[in-house]
Amino acid sequence: MAKKKTSSLLGLILMAVGIVGAVLAVIGVFTDWVSYSVESIIGGGSTPATLKELADTNDTLSQLGGGLEMFGAMNAFAYITMVLTVVCAALLVLVKFLKLGILRPITGLAGILTVLSAVLMVVFTIVFCSKNAGVEIGELAEGKYVWAIGAILATIGGVLSGVAAVLGRKK
Numbered sequence: 001m002a003k004k005k006t007s008s009l010l011g012l013i014l015m016a017v018g019i020v021g022a023v024l025a026v027i028g029v030f031t032d033w034v035s036y037s038v039e040s041i042i043g044g045g046s047t048p049a050t051l052k053e054l055a056d057t058n059d060t061l062s063q064l065g066g067g068l069e070m071f072g073a074m075n076a077f078a079y080i081t082m083v084l085t086v087v088c089a090a091l092l093v094l095v096k097f098l099k100l101g102i103l104r105p106i107t108g109l110a111g112i113l114t115v116l117s118a119v120l121m122v123v124f125t126i127v128f129c130s131k132n133a134g135v136e137i138g139e140l141a142e143g144k145y146v147w148a149i150g151a152i153l154a155t156i157g158g159v160l161s162g163v164a165a166v167l168g169r170k171k
Contacts, residue, residue, distance in 0.1 A: 116162075
């Protein structure tokens with residue numbers, strides 16, 4: 001009896017972690033993804049940008065013959081990770097409450113794909129920030145892209161939801 005209660009409690013905790021991860025990923029994708037930071041001898045500042053704003057900037061630059069390097073891959077994996085976190089959370093709820101055993105292996109696979117997608121999203125965000133470093137005028141000014149809260153939340157959400165789904169496939 002005690003093992004059944006512990007297993008049930010662990011399943012509820014994993015389901016809650018999966019849902020929290022999905023919420024974090026969704027919020028992350030729609031908030032400031034990166035920030036363009038400028039440091040100069042007279043001060044500094046930063047301008048945050050969401051994925052939508054970066055897409056608009058990339059479209060404008062593409063029309064002028066340029067574009068933001070690695071934006072497409074970063075953008076794609078951000079949305080893929082968000083969708084997979086929601087799928088993981090939904091599968092955890094279905095496995096827990098509907099007791100559909102057939103969904104357990106699918107939940108584990110979705111969790112693995114979510115963690116993999118989150119890792120690729122991080123890699124592409126790092127490459128995006130380094131490839132689009134911006135301006136450097138000696139020691140007078142330097143501009144670069146850095147992570148903002150959205151990328152951090154989406155990464156945390158993707159990992160939380162994915163790990164919960166992998167662990168939850170047995171509970």
